[in-house]
Amino acid sequence: MKKAIFIDKDGTLVHDVPYNVNPQLITLKADAGQILKRLKDHGYLLIIISNQTGVARGLFPKKSLNTVSQRIQELLKPWGIAIDDFFFCPHDINGKVAPYIKQCECHKPQTGMFLKAVKKYNIDISASWSIGDKLSDIEASRRVGCKAILLSNNNISEDNNYMQKPDFIIKEWQEIINIINL
Numbered sequence: 076m077k078k079a080i081f082i083d084k085d086g087t088l089v090h091d092v093p094y095n096v097n098p099q100l101i102t103l104k105a106d107a108g109q110i111l112k113r114l115k116d117h118g119y120l121l122i123i124i125s126n127q128t129g130v131a132r133g134l135f136p137k138k139s140l141n142t143v144s145q146r147i148q149e150l151l152k153p154w155g156i157a158i159d160d161f162f163f164c165p166h167d168i169n170g171k172v173a174p175y176i177k178q179c180e181c182h183k184p185q186t187g188m189f190l191k192a193v194k195k196y197n198i199d200i201s202a203s204w205s206i207g208d209k210l211s212d213i214e215a216s217r218r219v220g221c222k223a224i225l226l227s228n229n230n231i232s233e234d235n236n237y238m239q240k241p242d243f244i245i246k247e248w249q250e251i252i253n254i255i256n257l
Contacts, residue, residue, distance in 0.1 A: 076199035079159075080114050081189060081216065083207035084125035087226050089147065091208075094129040096139040098146035104226075106248040112154040113257040120196055123147070123161040124188045124205070124215075131170025140165075160195070162188040183207075184214035189221065204255060214239045224254060 085091045088107055092100050111121055123144075130137045144161045151157060164181040181187030193200055205216035206224045216223035217239035225241035226248070243254050251257070 076197050076202070077120055078118060078202040079120040079122050079192065079196065079198045079204075080111075081122050081124045081192070081203065081205040081221060082111075082158075083183075083205075083209070083212045084123050084143075084147075086208035086228055087206055087212070088123070089150075091228070094132075094134045096129075096135045096143055098142055101143065101146045101150070103150050104248060108151055108154045108156075110248045110251050110257075111151065112156050113252070114255070115156045117255075117257060119203075120159045120198065121156070122192050122196075123158055123163075124183070124192070124212075125161070125163050126183050126211075127163045127165050128167040128170065128182075130165035131167035131172055131175035133171045137165050137175075160192065162192055164188060183209075184211045184218065186215050186219040189215060189219040193219075206251070210239075213241045224251065 082088050088104060090102050090104060115121060127140060129135050140163050148157050165175045166177050166179040166182050168178045170176040192198060200220045204222045204224060205212060206226055207213060208226045208228050213223045213225055223241045225244045227244050227246055
């Protein structure tokens with residue numbers, strides 16, 4: 076079985092520009108590339124798990140997520156690494172664009188995106204980690220049995236309804252070295 080790092084995209088891997096699909100505005104968070112390189116060198120799959128409700132809300136087409144994925148891969152090239160896979164949830168129960176208006180099993184804090192990745196890559200979830208900036212990321216991680224790191228951007232007040240708590244809270248990517256023993 077393989078081990079993985081499940082990474083939230085907006086506010087975690089890249090700076091959060093709400094509903095952005097413009098590649099020129101996508102920038103990595105400080106030290107993210109360097110730390111992902113070390114994780115990859117230690118045998119971890121790198122998997123993006125991201126809610127993208129802008130699709131259901133009609134703010135951008137689903138196909139624009141391909142451009143976002145390509146931009147992230149470009150940004151990681153200087154470290155000689157690539158994201159192994161991207162899992163996006165385009166759904167929103169309050170959306171405007173059919174067929175994306177629905178309650179689904181993939182929208183975090185639900186575990187559908189994690190479970191798809193686990194099945195596709197034969198991942199040992201107990202040996203895997205997640206990194207996210209919202210408690211909904213942590214809730215999904217804990218529900219599926221994954222160790223969870225909260226990258227605190229001081230924006231978690233809207234998430235106080237979640238029961239699960241992270242294993243670790245960090246303020247910057249560099250702190251992951253001591254948590255995962257890289």
